[in-house]
Amino acid sequence: MVLAFLALSAGARAAPDGPPREYGWWLGDQLVQTVTLDLPEGVSLDPASLPRPRGVAYWLDLVRVEAHETAGTARITLVWQNFYSALEPSRREVPAQPVRLSDGSLRDLPGFAFVTAPIRPIRAPSTQDQMRPDPDFRLVDPGPSRLGLVLSGAGLLSVAAALAFHQGLWPFHRRPARPLTRAARQLSRMRGAAPDEAARVLHRALDATFGRVLIGAELDRFIVQRPEFRPVQDRLATFFAASDARHFGRGGTGPETAGMRDLARVLSGIERGRR
Template identity: 60%
Template sequence: MIRALPILLLAAPAMAQDISVQNPRAYGWWLGDELVQQVQVTLPPGAALDPASLPRARAVDYWLDLRAVERQDDGNRISLTLRYQNFYAALEPSTRQVPHFPMRLMDGSRLDLPGFSYVTSPLRPILAPSRPDQLQPDPPYHLIDSRPTLMRLALSGVALLAGLLMLSRHQGWFPFHARAARPFTRAARRLRRLPEPEARRSLHRAFDAAFGRVLIGADLDRFLAQKPQFAPLAERLRGFFAASDARFFGAGSAPDQDIAALARDLGAIERGRR
């Protein structure tokens, strides 16, 4: 008993609370009407309502929905507006009892939202025959003009697409992720099947592309300074250009060279394989 005392004390209703209620009128409600209950709670200083204990919009019973709960705080004074909707299809005037609702304060003390009762009545005599022409005409319907919405949709689609394009351009994603030009790799692939002078020319075009301008033998040092990754091949490149000079411009002839192998090695360096 003594051990249970603190629990009892906790559960005891707070003394300083002050509830004033404005209930909906007690009579004259029909099926579908909205009943509004206004509750004002003045809390003692320092106390606060546990927001989890507020009533939630829900079906209270099969004949009553709590559609909305609005809360307004003004200092320690809380105004609650509860909007019920009556779904009781009365066959005769009948009193309905809306149950009270327990709430909690943060200190654990309890607070009751008082219930209320109302009388609801049938809309028409229960025995009167029902005819289709008694139905109210349908309310006139309004066509919603969807064009501005579609326009906005299209605009945002375009903006989205443009944004994606810019983003992917900035990030170097799909359409902009073109791989660095690899002239030597391409040349190596192409000149496998070419006979000597064409293969040689083809490799010269690859040098031009890699250098960004036409590369002649005299430029080789500048090329190697600009692309030092090819420096290990310097001797073979010198040999290649010397042979080209002899073959294309010289009066004599030049020894044969394995151009395909040179192109393969250049391509491998270009792809970072060496």
């Protein structure tokens, strides 16, 4: 009775029959694990509890499962496939798989570990002999290139200058003629000049503005041609009347230098569009 009690208390026992070797596995290798399960009398293996072929992990697949039962023994074979791409030798753990017996008890098919190795070749150390010799070289004279650069730059400047001249761009553009402005500046420097000399400067500026000799009788035509001077038409008429009286002996003192200087300054502002 004691022996029978000990046998019943022991139950089914799983003993690894043939685990795969621990080293020397590569990417894509199949590992065959065989487990022999000792069964008590009257107890069998539940086939539905056997692990199904599947992907157990991203690097491990259970490819095939086979089970064979004899009197008191179940022999289970599991075929695993390694998909771990190792960069260096790496130890991987295959988990245990539970199975169920007909009496409702659970048993584990033991897991195991193996080392997978990289499939790349061993890298040989580099040596100076593996390097190709330096190619022959020759010194390059930069003189022709510099001369070409200078000639190209000169040609570019010539083309740019010709284009600026043709289009009337700076520095070839002509500034608008401003005879009245020049006269105002000249009169501002003629502090001690005689009235006749000052009047001559202002007359020449008005002639240049009109395009021909301007006399008092054509003042209205000048205003029609240059209407911007209409606000000072009366002052121009006074200037021409005083100038005619002085030059043609009609009496009068003639225009004063200070008054002509002020008139020239006003005319200059109109000419430059400031009034």
